[in-house]
Amino acid sequence: MIVHLWQNIDYVASVVLFCIGLYCVITKNNLIKKFIGLNIMETSVFAFIVALGVVDGGDAPIMGAGARAPFTNPIPQALILTGIVVAVSTTALALSLVIRIYQHCGTIEADELREME
Amino acid sequence: MKRALTAAFLVLVSLPLLYAMSQLPQHGSATSPAYTHIAPRYLERGPEEAGAENVVTDVILNYRGFDTNGEVTVIFTSLAAVFAVLLAGREGDERSASEPRARTTPEVSPVASFVVRLLSPFVAIFAVYVVMNGHISPGGGFQGGTVFGALLILATVVLGKATAEKLQPARIRGLLQAAAPLTFIAVGVAGLIMFGDYLAFPKAAALAWVRTLWLIVIEIGIGVGGASIISAIFWQMGGDR
Amino acid sequence: MTPSSLLVGIIVVPLAGAVLTPVIGGKAGKHAWTWATTVMVATSVIAAALVNQVARTGPFSAYLGGWERPYGIELRFDEFSASVAVICLLGLLAIVFSQKYAAKELPPARLGTYYTLLLLNLTGMLGFVVTGDLFNLFVFMEILSLSGYALVAISGERTAEMAAFKYLVMGAVSSLLVLFAIGLLYALTGSLNMADISDRLTGSAEVPAMLALALLTTGFMVKAALFPLHVWLPDAHAIAPSPVSAILSGLVVKTGLLGMIRVYQIYYGAKVLDLSSLNTVLVWLGAISIVMGAFFAIFQEDIKMMLAYSTISNIGYIVMGLGLASQYGIIGATVHIFNHALIKATLFLGAGALIYQTGYRNLSDLRGVGRSMPFTTAAISVGAISIVGMPPTAGFLCKWYIALGAVQAGHPVFGVALVFGALFIFVYYIRMVNSFYFQAPIHPEILEVKEAPLTMLAPVLILAALCLAMGLLGRIPLSFIEPAVTRLLGTLGG
Numbered sequence: 005m006i007v008h009l010w011q012n013i014d015y016v017a018s019v020v021l022f023c024i025g026l027y028c029v030i031t032k033n034n035l036i037k038k039f040i041g042l043n044i045m046e047t048s049v050f051a052f053i054v055a056l057g058v059v060d061g062g063d064a065p066i067m068g069a070g071a072r073a074p075f076t077n078p079i080p081q082a083l084i085l086t087g088i089v090v091a092v093s094t095t096a097l098a099l100s101l102v103i104r105i106y107q108h109c110g111t112i113e114a115d116e117l118r119e120m121e
Numbered sequence: 122m123k124r125a126l127t128a129a130f131l132v133l134v135s136l137p138l139l140y141a142m143s144q145l146p147q148h149g150s151a152t153s154p155a156y157t158h159i160a161p162r163y164l165e166r167g168p169e170e171a172g173a174e175n176v177v178t179d180v181i182l183n184y185r186g187f188d189t190n191g192e193v194t195v196i197f198t199s200l201a202a203v204f205a206v207l208l209a210g211r212e213g214d215e216r217s218a219s220e221p222r223a224r225t226t227p228e229v230s231p232v233a234s235f236v237v238r239l240l241s242p243f244v245a246i247f248a249v250y251v252v253m254n255g256h257i258s259p260g261g262g263f264q265g266g267t268v269f270g271a272l273l274i275l276a277t278v279v280l281g282k283a284t285a286e287k288l289q290p291a292r293i294r295g296l297l298q299a300a301a302p303l304t305f306i307a308v309g310v311a312g313l314i315m316f317g318d319y320l321a322f323p324k325a326a327a328l329a330w331v332r333t334l335w336l337i338v339i340e341i342g343i344g345v346g347g348a349s350i351i352s353a354i355f356w357q358m359g360g361d362r
Numbered sequence: 363m364t365p366s367s368l369l370v371g372i373i374v375v376p377l378a379g380a381v382l383t384p385v386i387g388g389k390a391g392k393h394a395w396t397w398a399t400t401v402m403v404a405t406s407v408i409a410a411a412l413v414n415q416v417a418r419t420g421p422f423s424a425y426l427g428g429w430e431r432p433y434g435i436e437l438r439f440d441e442f443s444a445s446v447a448v449i450c451l452l453g454l455l456a457i458v459f460s461q462k463y464a465a466k467e468l469p470p471a472r473l474g475t476y477y478t479l480l481l482l483n484l485t486g487m488l489g490f491v492v493t494g495d496l497f498n499l500f501v502f503m504e505i506l507s508l509s510g511y512a513l514v515a516i517s518g519e520r521t522a523e524m525a526a527f528k529y530l531v532m533g534a535v536s537s538l539l540v541l542f543a544i545g546l547l548y549a550l551t552g553s554l555n556m557a558d559i560s561d562r563l564t565g566s567a568e569v570p571a572m573l574a575l576a577l578l579t580t581g582f583m584v585k586a587a588l589f590p591l592h593v594w595l596p597d598a599h600a601i602a603p604s605p606v607s608a609i610l611s612g613l614v615v616k617t618g619l620l621g622m623i624r625v626y627q628i629y630y631g632a633k634v635l636d637l638s639s640l641n642t643v644l645v646w647l648g649a650i651s652i653v654m655g656a657f658f659a660i661f662q663e664d665i666k667m668m669l670a671y672s673t674i675s676n677i678g679y680i681v682m683g684l685g686l687a688s689q690y691g692i693i694g695a696t697v698h699i700f701n702h703a704l705i706k707a708t709l710f711l712g713a714g715a716l717i718y719q720t721g722y723r724n725l726s727d728l729r730g731v732g733r734s735m736p737f738t739t740a741a742i743s744v745g746a747i748s749i750v751g752m753p754p755t756a757g758f759l760c761k762w763y764i765a766l767g768a769v770q771a772g773h774p775v776f777g778v779a780l781v782f783g784a785l786f787i788f789v790y791y792i793r794m795v796n797s798f799y800f801q802a803p804i805h806p807e808i809l810e811v812k813e814a815p816l817t818m819l820a821p822v823l824i825l826a827a828l829c830l831a832m833g834l835l836g837r838i839p840l841s842f843i844e845p846a847v848t849r850l851l852g853t854l855g856g
Contacts (some may be wrong), residue, residue, distance in 0.1 A: 019139055053541075079185075086501060093195050154553075158432075160552070186428055187427070187435045191501035195504050195508065202511065202512030206526075286548060305379075312428075
């Protein structure tokens with residue numbers, strides 16, 4: 005198993021990042037830090053999917069003069085382009101909400117907000 | 122305490138995840154299912170049948186164009202969502218948007234202002250270059266649109282919002298913001314009428330240039346929409362103070 | 363119109379409507395309501411044509427861009443996708459209901475955005491239920507989730523924004539779990555088309571397949587608010603504007619369950635894993651949800667909070683039915699997805715009408731309202747009877763089927779849990795009806811309140827009538843869904 009893990013070290017890295025992100029989301033008190041945790045999770049999943057497309061010695065999948073096989077798999081890259089945009093959109097909405105919560109309550113610490121309820 | 126418990130929980134969760142990762146097809150292998158099932162067709166026939174030498178562009182705009190159609194809808198949704206959250210609330214709730222700003226932008230040094238004025242034409246040209254070359258090189262509508270959006274944000278910070286807004290006339294701003302989904306719908310419906318499938322491109326070998334042209338049209342739509350939406354979100358977020 | 367172009371139309375028409383709303387709706391969203399209503403009427407016509415088509419010919423597909431499976435994106439319309447009819451109906455009625463409600467309850471500058479987001483949310487759901495591609499499913503899920511978060515916050519109140527943030531964090535984590543699982547399935551099969559994944563998953567490594575299943579289930583169950591992943595739901599659904607609550611509670615949580623049905627289609631077809639342990643977990647969690655949701659609902663004073671907890675309890679019924687994995691159980695669960703949407707929309711829109719007219723939202727404050735708003739309260743009572751599952755109404759047949767499913771699967775104990783849950787639910791709805799009709803009003807002016815305006819009353823009455831009709835004609839949806847369930851379980855039995 006260790007050998008396999010070593011061969012798939014890129015996937016292992018995304019699992020570790022995923023857990024770090026989830027840790028931030030659960031334990032951080034500041035809403036923006038919580039959201040940074042979420043962004044770490046997003047990045048880890050994107051890294052995982054992009055890593056799926058890697059081929060040893062592969063080139064960027066752009067054809068034309070001078071292009072030589074093997075090429076990396078274009079599908080994961082295309083998916084993650086979409087994924088990144090989704091992540092940016094979620095971040096924009098989350099930050100807007102944080103702006104409004106700060107205007108209303110004067111704080112973005114989760115425990116102080118809970119006390120105000 | 123909470124931290125220790127969370128950490129312990131996550132270590133427990135990560136064990137099955139790691140075990141599953143060790144069972145996946147080997148990283149970088151050319152014989153994995155991901156590389157042998159659909160990708161070979163895209164790599165072999167993409168440039169001729171989908172219209173772009175950059176196969177990633179083929180995938181996002183042609184083979185899986187509907188995903189990108191959904192994706193531009195997602196950013197449009199995020200714009201609407203930001204408006205829903207930040208547009209002037211109830212009276213007496215907050216300063217309304219029409220009220221003059223309480224704090225004006227701090228004075229910008231003449232050097233920064235000069236440099237931005239000097240560089241903006243080049244940044245704009247680079248943005249156009251990135252949009253128009255998405256089919257043969259890394260780049261495309263989103264990337265170019267983001268560069269242009271960044272230029273608009275820079276202009277807002279340095280030259281003031283009024284100057285930057287001139288680039289997006291208020292009358293057609295709604296259309297500009299919806300440009301990306303509308304381009305997709307237009308191209309899609311054209312494909313439906315002419316070739317029988319939504320988002321279908323001309324298939325004949327002689328029409329390769331039409332395929333490339335359609336790709337560029339979509340890229341421009343995405344670029345315009347992306348830039349308008351990014352700058353609009355920035356204005357909305359900064360507009361309250 | 364060919365079936366495949368209709369299938370595209372069901373997504374593209376509301377999408378075009380949504381992105382054009384800010385342009386056509388005018389400056390302060392003056393025409394936004396008329397426009398949104400028109401768009402939803404057109405979409406409903408398409409939905410009706412699609413359901414008619416699937417009833418006549420069985421499932422059919424559209425291949426976008428003309429790329430055949432698995433190279434392009436496939437839209438697939440099967441019997442489960444017939445939920446487009448309910449989505450369109452509820453969407454239309456909620457938009458009609460919004461005319462007066464939104465004008466009074468929302469900041470005027472946000473009116474146009476409100477209708478844009480409603481249409482986007484409906485587009486997302488319509489896309490979600492008809493797509494046959496796993497990644498495309500994720501994209502549509504994001505459209506509907508993002509617009510959902512914003513719609514919760516749109517009233518601009520502090521509590522609403524905090525509820526929306528909580529919803530957003532939970533929702534974003536669950537979307538990531540789903541995306542992670544999509545990545546795993548792609549690594550195992552090299553495909554994103556659901557049918558193709560199902561074919562190619564056979565014989566692949568078990569552990570990653572199991573992990574993907576676990577991630578998908580967890581992700582969708584957060585969206586569906588199954589215990590213990592429900593913590594975001596009560597606040598978000600109770601604080602949102604009432605038409606939004608109706609859509610969130612009636613439809614958006616159901617997308618999690620429909621997503622789960624897609625997962626079952628993939629995994630039952632692939633036969634790579636034995637799903638019985640997952641199903642046992644789901645049945646138990648479903649049972650806990652039923653009892654817990656009902657238990658908390660009893661103690662709620664706020665009428666919308668009570669309805670929100672009741673949603674958790676009903677999600678429990680559906681999940682239990684799915685987890686039983688028997689013919690009756692799944693049929694009952696699927697039909698309860700439709701029926702609960704109708705019932706909960708009746709209740710939330712009715713409650714919205716009461717709040718709009720009286721300005722009160724606590725049950726004790728609403729005492730005596732039955733005398734001044736007879737039609738609205740009658741409609742709410744019909745909804746209450748249906749949700750308890752009294753025989754002549756929509757709720758009865760599907761709960762009966764789920765109970766039969768429990769017996770069929772050899773777990774009659776869960777049938778008992780189900781009946782107990784129904785008793786709990788009975789208690790709190792009796793309490794609501796009691797305060798409407800039989801208790802002396804605390805606020806005497808409530809007797810002077812007028813009946814709700816027509817644009818609010820008509821949707822509520824139509825929905826209440828449908829609750830009754832679905833009870834009397836309950837066989838139709840049951841027999842409609844049966845072939846799909848047989849196919850699903852047929853692949854299970856081999």
